[in-house]
Amino acid sequence: MSTTWLPCSVYHQNYAQDHAWWQTNFIKGKMLVLFLVLFVGIPLYADSYWLSVCNSVGYTVLGALGVQLLIGFCGQVTLGHAAFLAVGAYTSTLMILEFPWPQFLLDWGLAYPISILVAALVSGVWCVIFGLPSAKVKGFYLILTTMAAQFITVDFLITQYISQIGGRGQAFSLPPGTIKFGPWVIDNDLKVYYLMIVLVTLSCVVMINLLRSRVGRAWVAIRDNDISAEVMGINVVKYKLLAFFVAGFIGGVAGAFWISNLAAISPEHFPWFWSLWLVGVILIGGVGSIHGTVFGSIFMVVVMEVLQLLIMYLMDMGFAWAEPLFMDFLFVKEAAFGLAICAFMIFEPNGLAYRWWQIKNYFNLWPFSY
Amino acid sequence: MELFFMTLTTGILVGGIYALVALGWVLIYKCSGVLNLAMGELTLIGAYVSLSFYSMGVPFILALAISLVIGFVLGVLTERIFLDKLIGEPVLTVIMVTVGLSFFFKGCIELIWGTDTQVFEPSVFPLEPIRIGPLVIGQVYLWSFVAAIILLIVFVSFFKYTRWGLAMQATADDEMAALSIGVSARFVYAAAWAIAFMAAGVGGTLLGNINGLNISVGYLGLLVLPAVVLGGLNSVPGAIVGGVIIGILQNFCGAYLDRFFPGGVKEIAPFVFMAVFLLFKPYGLWGWERIERV
Numbered sequence: 001m002s003t004t005w006l007p008c009s010v011y012h013q014n015y016a017q018d019h020a021w022w023q024t025n026f027i028k029g030k031m032l033v034l035f036l037v038l039f040v041g042i043p044l045y046a047d048s049y050w051l052s053v054c055n056s057v058g059y060t061v062l063g064a065l066g067v068q069l070l071i072g073f074c075g076q077v078t079l080g081h082a083a084f085l086a087v088g089a090y091t092s093t094l095m096i097l098e099f100p101w102p103q104f105l106l107d108w109g110l111a112y113p114i115s116i117l118v119a120a121l122v123s124g125v126w127c128v129i130f131g132l133p134s135a136k137v138k139g140f141y142l143i144l145t146t147m148a149a150q151f152i153t154v155d156f157l158i159t160q161y162i163s164q165i166g167g168r169g170q171a172f173s174l175p176p177g178t179i180k181f182g183p184w185v186i187d188n189d190l191k192v193y194y195l196m197i198v199l200v201t202l203s204c205v206v207m208i209n210l211l212r213s214r215v216g217r218a219w220v221a222i223r224d225n226d227i228s229a230e231v232m233g234i235n236v237v238k239y240k241l242l243a244f245f246v247a248g249f250i251g252g253v254a255g256a257f258w259i260s261n262l263a264a265i266s267p268e269h270f271p272w273f274w275s276l277w278l279v280g281v282i283l284i285g286g287v288g289s290i291h292g293t294v295f296g297s298i299f300m301v302v303v304m305e306v307l308q309l310l311i312m313y314l315m316d317m318g319f320a321w322a323e324p325l326f327m328d329f330l331f332v333k334e335a336a337f338g339l340a341i342c343a344f345m346i347f348e349p350n351g352l353a354y355r356w357w358q359i360k361n362y363f364n365l366w367p368f369s370y
Numbered sequence: 371m372e373l374f375f376m377t378l379t380t381g382i383l384v385g386g387i388y389a390l391v392a393l394g395w396v397l398i399y400k401c402s403g404v405l406n407l408a409m410g411e412l413t414l415i416g417a418y419v420s421l422s423f424y425s426m427g428v429p430f431i432l433a434l435a436i437s438l439v440i441g442f443v444l445g446v447l448t449e450r451i452f453l454d455k456l457i458g459e460p461v462l463t464v465i466m467v468t469v470g471l472s473f474f475f476k477g478c479i480e481l482i483w484g485t486d487t488q489v490f491e492p493s494v495f496p497l498e499p500i501r502i503g504p505l506v507i508g509q510v511y512l513w514s515f516v517a518a519i520i521l522l523i524v525f526v527s528f529f530k531y532t533r534w535g536l537a538m539q540a541t542a543d544d545e546m547a548a549l550s551i552g553v554s555a556r557f558v559y560a561a562a563w564a565i566a567f568m569a570a571g572v573g574g575t576l577l578g579n580i581n582g583l584n585i586s587v588g589y590l591g592l593l594v595l596p597a598v599v600l601g602g603l604n605s606v607p608g609a610i611v612g613g614v615i616i617g618i619l620q621n622f623c624g625a626y627l628d629r630f631f632p633g634g635v636k637e638i639a640p641f642v643f644m645a646v647f648l649l650f651k652p653y654g655l656w657g658w659e660r661i662e663r664v
Binding site for chain 2: 071077079133136137139140141143144145147148151152155156159160273276279280283324325328330331332333334335336337338339340341342345346349
């Protein structure tokens with residue numbers, strides 16, 4: 001089952017070729033260029049502003065991957081994923097701040113990496129707890145229970161109780177130098193960028209590999225029709241909960257990563273808006289596609305930045321009405337996001353990934369498209 | 371014991387308002403099958419419109435009527451622009467469009483009216499409470515409840531006895547059959563959205579009268595979701611009972627659990643209750659059980 005389009009006179013001769021990630025020389029070259037751009041080009045040429053834009057794209061990708069897994073591949077609609085990001089971020093922060101680390105671990109700079117791992121595990125387990133109702137309910141009712149996850153976790157538990165730990169007040173600030181990854185102290189946008197790009201690459205690799213395995217096929221079967229999946233001998237509950245665990249795991253990684261970019265975290269970083277934002281990202285990018293997650297993240301983050309630049313430009317041009325828009329840019333962002341979702345759902349329900357696929361197909365056959 | 375009865379009455383009175391908003395939600399779901407997550411913002415729009423007119427010196431009843439008219443127009447427009455094109459699309463698509471709408475509305479509301487709490491000035495209902503035996507009830511609550519009940523009766527009798535209402539019922543029951551006897555489904559959808567906007571607007575205005583109006587009143591609008599889940603998604607009496615029960619539950623949690631779990635237990639309780647309730651009775655009290663076949 002080759003899903004890649006092969007040019008004339010290229011044939012697979014064994015299964016290893018058929019299952020390979022990159023099957024043609026063109027794809028290999030393309031991926032090489034992509035990696036060069038990501039790991040060398042952007043760090044060399046981007047200034048601090050664009051690096052920080054890239055970092056938010058990466059954070060959105062990490063957060064949205066879990067949502068993509070749940071909605072796009074397992075069919076379990078979740079509207080509370082920011083809760084699991086918050087669990088990851090808070091676990092990691094609390095471990096760094098409160099855990100009595102042995103000195104040698106601190107010297108080797110392992111505290112933060114270990115805390116990322118623990119945060120991911122905690123977040124995964126937390127996600128499974130809120131995934132339990134999926135054994136019984138689905139569709140709209142599941143949406144409601146995941147909404148409950150958001151309100152219970154962020155608005156109640158974290159705001160009211162977790163934030164009280166250590167008596168620091170509402171926001172936990174991380175002293176400079178505590179976020180250390182091995183020998184490197186993560187203290188500027190470039191280092192955050194490298195951390196981000198490694199994490200995003202790893203998560204994408206893990207996700208894609210999971211999806212081509214037995215587990216991934218089981219998820220897709222559940223998404224397409226859970227009753228038939230059960231008839232075919234798939235343990236539906238087990239695989240649904242596994243999907244929730246993996247989604248929470250990646251969400252935890254995302255949350256724990258994001259604290260390296262924030263000097264302080266507070267519950268306001270994980271509002272319900274952010275959960276819906278992540279769902280919007282995958283809908284705009286394309287449901288059921290890893291490409292779509294990335295495209296959607298890039299699109300949403302870049303569009304918002306461009307919108308902000310546009311308003312700033314209008315302000316410089318001397319339009320008085322642009323000024324309140326700039327002051328309340330958050331609200332403009334919300335309204336624009338809402339309109340973008342509506343527009344995509346109405347005019348392009350398959351998302352950007354579908355457009356990408358169409359473009360690729362067009363050029364595969366170009367110039368003789370019949 | 372006095373606390374108990376006080377909480378109970380307040381709960382019932384606030385629950386009446388929730389019931390009104392929940393009715394709008396159920397109407398949309400029954401008629402067009404749209405699961406609407408924008409209800410919170412609909413309450414906000416109506417509330418802010420009537421507040422603006424009231425602050426300009428328009429009498430309260432008139433301001434409310436204007437917000438009803440604007441709600442009607444907005445409801446029809448929303449349906450025509452956004453949801454008309456989505457008939458027959460998957461559930462998630464439609465839900466996400468309502469989510470998108472909710473963000474759009476919220477952003478616009480925040481841009482137009484800001485985020486500070488605004489109050490109805492001068493206050494609409496007299497401030498001194500009414501005493502019935504040992505019970506002390508704020509007049510705001512009482513009159514809001516009365517207004518909500520009157521509107522509930524109006525809407526329900528509209529649904530039951532008028533020609534339009536009957537057309538809506540027919541569409542809710544079987545769209546194809548309704549189409550074949552000459553009911554315009556598009557008209558019915560538009561009417562359902564208009565009614566939902568109007569009901570939510572009145573509900574929002576009344577809620578805004580109680581504690582002042584800001585963005586978090588929209589969160590109270592979200593409380594219709596536990597209410598309708600409790601009553602069953604497609605049951606009008608269920609929405610009313612569900613709204614009242616959620617009101618009572620919320621106030622009891624505020625009164626009795628707050629000392630054990632300080633903070634926002636009052637806001638969270640309905641959602642926790644809903645999550646647990648769903649595990650045992652996913653179709654609510656009077657919802658239709660859907661049988662799935664492969």
